[in-house]
Each structure stands twice: as structure tokens, then as C-alpha cells.
Amino acid sequence: MTPSASHLLQLAREALDIEAAALHGLKSRLDDRFVRAVQMMLAVQGRVVVTGMGKSGHIGRKIAATLASTGTPALFVHPAEASHGDLGMIQVIDVVLAISNSGESDELVAILPVLKRQGVPLIAMTGGLHSTLACHADVVLDSSVEKEACPLNLAPTASTTAQLALGDALAVALLDARGFKPEDFARSHPGGALGRRLLTHVGDVMRSGPQVPRVGPEAGFSELMREMSDKGLGASAVVDPDGRPLGVFTDGDLRRLIEKGIDLRALKAGDVMHPGPRTIRRDALAVEAAEMMEQYRITSILVVDEAGVLCGALNSNDLMRAKVI
Structure with a gap:
């Protein structure tokens, strides 16, 4: 029964x-x-x-x-x-x-x-x-x-x-x-979600070398667009002669310029960049980059070394592939 x-x-x-x-x-x-x-x-x-x-x-x-x-x-x-x-x-x-x-x-x-x-x-x-x-x-x-x-x-x-x-x-x-501490726990759980969050650094997941879009401030607008298109990040850094970020130009900035009806052909990268870009050190935790993106409502971030020189870049898709977010 x-x-x-x-x-x-x-x-x-x-x-x-x-x-x-x-x-x-x-x-x-x-x-x-x-x-x-x-x-x-x-x-x-x-x-x-x-x-x-x-x-x-x-x-x-x-x-x-x-x-x-x-x-x-x-x-x-x-x-x-x-x-x-x-x-x-x-x-x-x-x-x-x-x-x-x-x-x-x-x-x-x-x-x-x-x-x-x-x-x-x-x-x-x-x-x-x-x-x-x-x-x-x-x-x-x-x-x-x-x-x-x-x-x-x-x-x-x-x-x-x-x-x-x-x-x-x-x-x-x-x-x-x-x-x-949580960091100690993560070291014995490297395969878990906590381990990835607490052991993965920006330098482990960032794009580096020729993958990083960058131009000088005197670069023409067409050169800036080619760099963005070739690297597929949706943004490009604008750097000084020493490689330190001066600004950033994103797909969103491009849309806003087009909406204003501005003639883009005569503009240079330094004219259209957003100065003082958000950056993160390559030795920072990747989860910190995710938190910065969420806090400032951005989808990509520039990575700098100990001297403040541009050495990488990453976006939210990079963090998702690494299972940090």
C-alpha cells in the first residue's frame, strides 16, 4: 500500500x-x-x-x-x-x-x-x-x-x-x-568559483601586446577607427610617447559624435578621446576589474604596469570567459 x-x-x-x-x-x-x-x-x-x-x-x-x-x-x-x-x-x-x-x-x-x-x-x-x-x-x-x-x-x-x-x-x-582567510580557502579550491575570483589576476586574463588597441593623440580619426576595428575591443587607448594612457575612445563615444552631426574626418584622437580613463594594475585581482566595470558602468578597462604604462586591456567578455563573472 x-x-x-x-x-x-x-x-x-x-x-x-x-x-x-x-x-x-x-x-x-x-x-x-x-x-x-x-x-x-x-x-x-x-x-x-x-x-x-x-x-x-x-x-x-x-x-x-x-x-x-x-x-x-x-x-x-x-x-x-x-x-x-x-x-x-x-x-x-x-x-x-x-x-x-x-x-x-x-x-x-x-x-x-x-x-x-x-x-x-x-x-x-x-x-x-x-x-x-x-x-x-x-x-x-x-x-x-x-x-x-x-x-x-x-x-x-x-x-x-x-x-x-x-x-x-x-x-x-x-x-x-x-x-x-578567504584567500587561504581559495588556494585549496583553485577549481571552484571562489578560487577563480580570489586567485585570478588581471594579468592572467588581459589582452596584451599587439592585441591592445592604442594610438597617439595626433592620430587621425580614420586611423583611430581602424585600430578599434582591428582589435575588436570596442575601444582604443590614446597614449603619450611613453605609452601612458592619456584617454580612451569607445564605440559609445563614436555614437554620440555621430548623433551630434560633427564632421569626424578632420578630428584627431586627442580631440575625441575621453581624458583620464579608468585603469587597473595588472597585478590586481580580476574580480576588482569586474567591480570597477560595474561601478562605473563601463564594459572595458585599460591595464597598466607598475610605472603606469599601458600593458593590456580587457572587457567584460574576457572576464566571462575566465569565469570570473
């Missing part, structure tokens, strides 16, 4: 209520043990080694990944594989974060005496506060829940949510303590 829509929605809401209650309970139990765990992870000379079996292991992999991407070197070691050689991955300079709701997972319990003999600091994240895992740990983080969201109270649901949230809390506390 197919459950009714109302029954399905009721089950879903009850599951979310149970998991929300588990997180509220977790919050109320945070104490000095959490602070000690953070301090141990901050002081470690090696890595945070996360381990756990079953669903706790899945959560452990995510926690290790979150720690690693937020400035705390971490890796996941499967406890069953640890008993068959992977214990060699854990050094005395590391700290182990072991996750188990019961604290009695056979594969995890089997490696605890070895870790203690090696003198590896151990943080337990468990709901079994009197379990074998808890008894071996230097610090115990209480991740216990009143009940699972599973109607049978069997499948790990609320307990794994609590573990995941507690892992996130550790990561957040650690990244703040390390002074971790």
Missing part, C-alpha cells in the same frame, strides 16, 4: 524535528572538552587523523576533508585497513579523532591499544561516554542523541547529523584560531 502524501510529509517533518532537537542538545553540552580538543588540534605538529567505521566513517571522511580545506592538515584512515598496515600512516606527531556512536566498533577498538602504546593523542567523538573508546581517549566529545530520526530508532540518522555538526564546529573554531 502506497503511503499517503500527508503521512510522508509527517514522517519527514518528524525526522527534521528529531535532528534539530539533537543539534540543540549538542549545543547545550559543549564545554571545556571541546576547547581542549581544539587546542590539541592546533598544537599538533603532524596531521589530524580521522577514523571511524560504517556511517561514522562516512562522516569522518567529510570532517577530514573540511579540516584539510580550512587550514588544518587532515586525512581519513579506515580502522579496518589500519589493522592491516595503514596504522603506519599515523605518527606520534599526529592527533587521532575517532568517531563512533557506540564507542564499541570492533575494528576501531582493535587499534586503540596500539595508538596508546605509540603515545598518539586521541580525541573521541562518541555517544558512549563509558565505552571502550571513551576510556582510551584523552578528550571525549559527547555526540550522543536521545533517539534516531529513523522510525525504528535503528538507522544512524540523528547521531550522524550530530557528528557532522560537531565536526563542522571544530573546523570553524580551528580556522578562526588560525586566522584563516
Whole structure:
């Protein structure tokens, strides 16, 4: 028999209520043990080694990944594989974060005496506060829940949510303590949108060399038009003999001149340019160029080097191709 829509929605809401209650309970139990765990992870000379079996292991992999991407070197070691050689991955300079709701997972319990003999600091994240895992740990983080969201109270649901949230809390506390910044996050996420925004510089995406339209102020109007047409930027820089931008002339400027009915044939680039053009340094972030274009409602911008000499140009299409915007 197919459950009714109302029954399905009721089950879903009850599951979310149970998991929300588990997180509220977790919050109320945070104490000095959490602070000690953070301090141990901050002081470690090696890595945070996360381990756990079953669903706790899945959560452990995510926690290790979150720690690693937020400035705390971490890796996941499967406890069953640890008993068959992977214990060699854990050094005395590391700290182990072991996750188990019961604290009695056979594969995890089997490696605890070895870790203690090696003198590896151990943080337990468990709901079994009197379990074998808890008894071996230097610090115990209480991740216990009143009940699972599973109607049978069997499948790990609320307990794994609590573990995941507690892992996130550790990561957040650690990244703040390390002074971790968006730029640091971007360096470990170069393929993501944030990485592109914070790691891509103007010099990486700009047009350079012969691709940059430029004329001198004495250039005739026809020469100016040819330069704009050949380079396809929709604008041309007007530069002094040293290559420093004096002004810029754009397609929009051309339309406005035509609308005024001005005879363009006798004009020179210096007569029609817009003086004091917006420029950006080539070592600036590309996202800064995008922000300048938006702020001043322009579609292209000139790029200068440290001496203020024109060295490039880019427009909004260049930034879109680079996935900066």
C-alpha cells in the first residue's frame, strides 16, 4: 500500500524535528572538552587523523576533508585497513579523532591499544561516554542523541547529523584560531568559483601586446577607427610617447559624435578621446576589474604596469570567459 502524501510529509517533518532537537542538545553540552580538543588540534605538529567505521566513517571522511580545506592538515584512515598496515600512516606527531556512536566498533577498538602504546593523542567523538573508546581517549566529545530520526530508532540518522555538526564546529573554531582567510580557502579550491575570483589576476586574463588597441593623440580619426576595428575591443587607448594612457575612445563615444552631426574626418584622437580613463594594475585581482566595470558602468578597462604604462586591456567578455563573472 502506497503511503499517503500527508503521512510522508509527517514522517519527514518528524525526522527534521528529531535532528534539530539533537543539534540543540549538542549545543547545550559543549564545554571545556571541546576547547581542549581544539587546542590539541592546533598544537599538533603532524596531521589530524580521522577514523571511524560504517556511517561514522562516512562522516569522518567529510570532517577530514573540511579540516584539510580550512587550514588544518587532515586525512581519513579506515580502522579496518589500519589493522592491516595503514596504522603506519599515523605518527606520534599526529592527533587521532575517532568517531563512533557506540564507542564499541570492533575494528576501531582493535587499534586503540596500539595508538596508546605509540603515545598518539586521541580525541573521541562518541555517544558512549563509558565505552571502550571513551576510556582510551584523552578528550571525549559527547555526540550522543536521545533517539534516531529513523522510525525504528535503528538507522544512524540523528547521531550522524550530530557528528557532522560537531565536526563542522571544530573546523570553524580551528580556522578562526588560525586566522584563516578567504584567500587561504581559495588556494585549496583553485577549481571552484571562489578560487577563480580570489586567485585570478588581471594579468592572467588581459589582452596584451599587439592585441591592445592604442594610438597617439595626433592620430587621425580614420586611423583611430581602424585600430578599434582591428582589435575588436570596442575601444582604443590614446597614449603619450611613453605609452601612458592619456584617454580612451569607445564605440559609445563614436555614437554620440555621430548623433551630434560633427564632421569626424578632420578630428584627431586627442580631440575625441575621453581624458583620464579608468585603469587597473595588472597585478590586481580580476574580480576588482569586474567591480570597477560595474561601478562605473563601463564594459572595458585599460591595464597598466607598475610605472603606469599601458600593458593590456580587457572587457567584460574576457572576464566571462575566465569565469570570473
